[in-house]
Amino acid sequence: MSSEIRLTPTSFIVLGLVEAAGEATPYDLKNMVGASLGNFWSLQHAQLYSEPQRLATAGYLAERRETSGRRRRHYRLAAEGKRALREWLAEPTAELTEMRDLALLKIFFGANPVEMAAEQVEAHRNKLAEYEDIMKQAGADLPPGVRLSLEAGILAERTWLDFWSRHAE
Amino acid sequence: MSSEIRLTPTSFIVLGLVEAAGEATPYDLKNMVGASLGNFWSLQHAQLYSEPQRLATAGYLAERRETSGRRRRHYRLAAEGKRALREWLAEPTAELTEMRDLALLKIFFGANPVEMAAEQVEAHRNKLAEYEDIMKQAGADLPPGVRLSLEAGILAERTWLDFWSRHAE
DNA sequence: CAATCAATAGTCCAGAATAGACTGTCTAAG
C-alpha cells in the first residue's frame, strides 16, 4: 500500500508479465523476458529484482516469500496492480518508436557505411531468422498480441536487412 | 587530461557534434541535436551541459569560458577527443537496433491494436512527412552520413506506417 | 525611456536505469 511511486514502462512490463504468469519469481520474469519481450525491449535482469519490490511496497503486487532454502520471492498481482495495468493498456499512445542504433549513429558522424554494413547484414539476418523460426514453430498458438509484436519485429528486421544490404555492395 | 572516464554513446555524440561545429556551446549542441540526430537518438538537454564538462576534465575537449554576461562555455575538440572519435568511428559494430515502442509494448500485453493504430498511423505519417520534407529541401547538400541516416529514418517510418495502417481498418 | 514579454541559455535534483562484478544454492555425474 501507500507511497505513491512513478509507474514507468518497466513497471508495466513487470505487472504484465506477472499477470500472464499468475505468480512469478524475478527469475521467472527474467526467463519470460528473454524468451519474448527482450527481443524488442531490453531490460537489465537486476531490475526484475528491484522493480517488483518497489511495486510490492506500493501495493501493486503481493509478495510471498519462501521461508527456507533460496527464500525466493513470489509475486502476484494485487487489485491495485490489475487496475493500473488495465488502465495503461486501455490508453493509446501517440509516442513513436524510439530507436537507438549504434551503427546508424556512426554513419551519421561519417563512418564508412560499407564497413559497417557487413557486420550489420549478418546480425540482422540472424535476428530475422530467429524471429521467423519462432513464428513458424509457435506462431499459431501465440496470444494475438504477442504474435502481432513478433510480426512487427520481423517487419522491422526485414527493413534493416534491406537497408544494410543495399550499402554492402 | 587525467582521470579516465567511460565513453558512452552520449560522449561520442558530443564529440561528433563539436567536431562538426568546430566550436560549440551546449546550447548550440542542443540545437544541432534537435535538428538532426534527435530524430533517432533522444537526449536530455541537461546532458549536453554535463557531458562536455566530463569530457573536458578528462582531456577530450578544450573549454573556453566567457568572462562576462552568460559566461557561456565554448568547447572544441582536443587531440585526445579527435583520436577517440576517429577510433570509435572506425570500429564497426554488430550491435542491433534497439527499439522501444510503447504502442508495441501495450499490444504485446493485450491492448487493442485497432485503437492503438489510429494514433500511431497519425504520428508516423507526420514524422515521415517531416523527414521527406527535409530530404526534399536539403537532401542534396547534406553530408553523406547525415543523408544516409535520414534515408534510414524514412525507411523505418514507412515500415511502421505500413504496419499500423494494416491494423487500423 | 521603462516595462514587459518572448526567446535564449543554463542549472539543479530526485529518482530510475545501466553495466557488470559478485555471491550463494542446488543437482547430477564421476
Add this chain to the structure above:
DNA sequence: CTTAGACAGTCTATTCTGGACTATTGATTG
C-alpha cells in the same frame, strides 16, 4: 563426496531521465 554447471539473487558506481527552476538578452510598445 566433490565438483561443475545451471540456477538464483545481490550489490555498487555511474549514467540517464524528467522536469522544475533561474537568469540573461533582445525586441516591442506605451
